[in-house]
Amino acid sequence: MLKYEIKKNKIIVLNPQEFDVVQTLDCGQIFRFQIDKNKAKVMSKDKIAVLTSEADKIVIETTDVKYFENFFDLKTDYEGIKNQLKKDNMLSEAVEYGGGIRILNNDCFEMLVSFIISANNNISRIKKSIEYLCLNFGSNLGNYFAFPTLKQLKTATIDDFMKAGLGYRAPQMFETINKLTEEEIESLKTKSQKEQMEFLVSLKGIGEKVANCVMLFGLGVKNVFPVDTWINKVYNNLAKTKETNRAKITKELTEKYGNLSGYAQQYFYYYFRDNKIK
DNA sequence: GCCCAGGGATGCG
DNA sequence: CGCATCCATGGG
Numbered sequence: 304m305l306k307y308e309i310k311k312n313k314i315i316v317l318n319p320q321e322f323d324v325v326q327t328l329d330c331g332q333i334f335r336f337q338i339d340k341n342k343a344k345v346m347s348k349d350k351i352a353v354l355t356s357e358a359d360k361i362v363i364e365t366t367d368v369k370y371f372e373n374f375f376d377l378k379t380d381y382e383g384i385k386n387q388l389k390k391d392n393m394l395s396e397a398v399e400y401g402g403g404i405r406i407l408n409n410d411c412f413e414m415l416v417s418f419i420i421s422a423n424n425n426i427s428r429i430k431k432s433i434e435y436l437c438l439n440f441g442s443n444l445g446n447y448f449a450f451p452t453l454k455q456l457k458t459a460t461i462d463d464f465m466k467a468g469l470g471y472r473a474p475q476m477f478e479t480i481n482k483l484t485e486e487e488i489e490s491l492k493t494k495s496q497k498e499q500m501e502f503l504v505s506l507k508g509i510g511e512k513v514a515n516c517v518m519l520f521g522l523g524v525k526n527v528f529p530v531d532t533w534i535n536k537v538y539n540n541l542a543k544t545k546e547t548n549r550a551k552i553t554k555e556l557t558e559k560y561g562n563l564s565g566y567a568q569q570y571f572y573y574y575f576r577d578n579k580i581k
Numbered sequence: 582g583c584c585c586a587g588g589g590a591t592g593c594g
Numbered sequence: 595c596g597c598a599t600c601c602a603t604g605g606g
Contacts (some may be wrong), residue, residue: 331587418587423603425586470602475589510589531587548596549588572587 304380307367314377316361321381321414323403324356330404330573332520334417334430335437337449347374348410349442349449376405384566393541394567397574404569407520412488413450414521417509420469420475421516428468435467453488456480473510482506496524513549527558534568538573 306317316322324343328336335346343354352365352374365371372378385402389395398543404518420432433450440459442452457480464473483506499522503514515529530538531551539545546552560567 419587419589422587422588423601424588424603427606428586428604431604438590465602468603471600472602508589516587525591532585532588537593576587 305521306378307377312364312366312523314363314365314368316363316374316377317359319356319361320361320402321403322361322375322377324354324361325377326401326403326573327405327407328399330569331576332407332428332569333409334426344447345371346447348413349444351447373408376408379405381405382567384563387457388560388563388567388570391567394570400577401570401573404573406565406569408523409520410450411517411521412453412490414517415488415506415509416450416456416476416480416504418513418516418520419472419479421544422472422508422510422513433459433483434470439463439467442525449527451560452481453483453485472508478507479509482495491554492522499524507523511553513578515553517563519568526562526563528553528558528560528568530556531572533576537571540575 305321308315308317315463325338328343329339330346333345333347337344343356345354346351347370350365350367350370351521352363352371355362355364363371363375375428384575389398411537412484416436417429417433421429435460436451436456436459437448440449440455440463441448442455458482459477461473461477464476469474469476487502491502494502496518500511502512504511509517512529512531515527518524518527527536530553535547535549535552538556554577557564
């Protein structure tokens with residue numbers, strides 16, 4: 304369990320072996336952050352935190368400590384989760400490698416927009432597109448720009464999304480943004496997992512994988528196992544198969560890992576992506 | 582110049 | 595249903 308103190312404008316994490324800032328930011332679950340040596344800036348919605356990693360502690364400076372306490376999932380016992388997952392032979396090495404990852408509790412709407420952009424795309428391009436949207440449609444908060452609200456993104460045209468580099472996803476984004484309401488996003492949070500999935504995949508640009516990412520990173524649902532190209536490769540590598548039906552892989556892995564699926568998926572993804580195993 | 586990226590929509594049988 | 599094909603764009 305993580306030990307930390309909450310002060311007025313900072314959180315001090317006292318046993319950082321359970322929390323590696325670089326691993327957590329660099330494992331593909333968030334696109335708005337900057338890392339400079341041992342300092343990191345992290346943006347979520349209209350908020351920002353500055354993290355300083357030292358040998359024996361991590362200092363999180365922010366004006367909204369409650370938001371980032373939840374955002375960095377500080378109350379969850381990752382040691383227990385990792386001990387469970389290490390029992391799986393295929394996962395033990397990946398858990399060891401990415402042992403400092405924490406699954407972020409990010410903003411649902413930000414995740415929805417971000418993961419529509421992520422489809423068949425690479426992370427550096429995804430980051431640039433999102434940055435463009437923040438700069439051109441988000442609020443200027445002085446040192447940084449907020450992620451645009453739904454209302455702000457409704458002012459964007461298809462051509463604006465093209466300029467953001469969305470390519471063929473631009474019309475999909477336009478349609479989804481202009482169909483969505485604030486009420487629908489808010490009510491998503493209290494829906495059942497099945498209802499969340501049904502609603503998300505009814506939107507243009509969202510299929511099962513993107514929906515699973517929105518649920519995992521934006522709705523706190525851990526019983527999902529997003530299958531992207533890397534997970535697909537890992538699966539075939541370990542199972543010695545050539546399966547291309549991702550829905551089938553998703554079902555199998557979700558049933559296998561149950562309520563720890565989201566964690567297991569992140570350890571798999573981070574380990575095999577970094578080690579470039581085919 | 583080529584392959585690929587945290588896939589989804591569409592059409593065809 | 596399952597499966598194949600197409601899709602903008604730039605990183606590596």
